[in-house]
Amino acid sequence: MSVSELSSVVFPHLHHVRIDRVSSAGRSVRIEASTHLVHALCPNCGLASKRVHNRYRRRIGDTATGSRETLIHLRVRLFFCLNAACEKQIFAEQVPGVTVGHGRHSPGLGAVLTALALALGVRALTCPHSCPARCPCCG
Numbered sequence: 001m002s003v004s005e006l007s008s009v010v011f012p013h014l015h016h017v018r019i020d021r022v023s024s025a026g027r028s029v030r031i032e033a034s035t036h037l038v039h040a041l042c043p044n045c046g047l048a049s050k051r052v053h054n055r056y057r058r059r060i061g062d063t064a065t066g067s068r069e070t071l072i073h074l075r076v077r078l079f080f081c082l083n084a085a086c087e088k089q090i091f092a093e094q095v096p097g098v099t100v101g102h103g104r105h106s107p108g109l110g111a112v113l114t115a116l117a118l119a120l121g122v123r124a125l126t127c128p129h130s131c132p133a134r135c136p137c138c139g
């Protein structure tokens, strides 16, 4: 199995980015990546743009790799919207499966956190003692 094939198995949601480097940093796995999409769609009007305004790095929490925290250091671009009638003059590209507007974690990690919050909320609501997690009835 090649590194590319391994990457597609372990990180299937990262197929829209180019993985530049994977390293271990303490208890974290750090993935340095960049986008390789030719254009981005304006989130306001939907028009595609290739005109880059600037680049910057985003740090995005992702689902665990093994039992280790995963951080994606993603280099993304800001684009000019080419639609003169659009209210958005500049917008940040979003990478499907990796970023959401102004989000600091991937959609996958967001789903895990939501499920965890719901489970803990249900547990708190169903405990007759209104106690923290150490209650014998709740485990």
Ligand SMILES: [Zn+2]
Pocket (backbone or CB within 6 Å): 042, 043, 044, 045, 046, 047, 081, 082, 083, 086, 087, 088
């Ligand atoms: Zn636009």
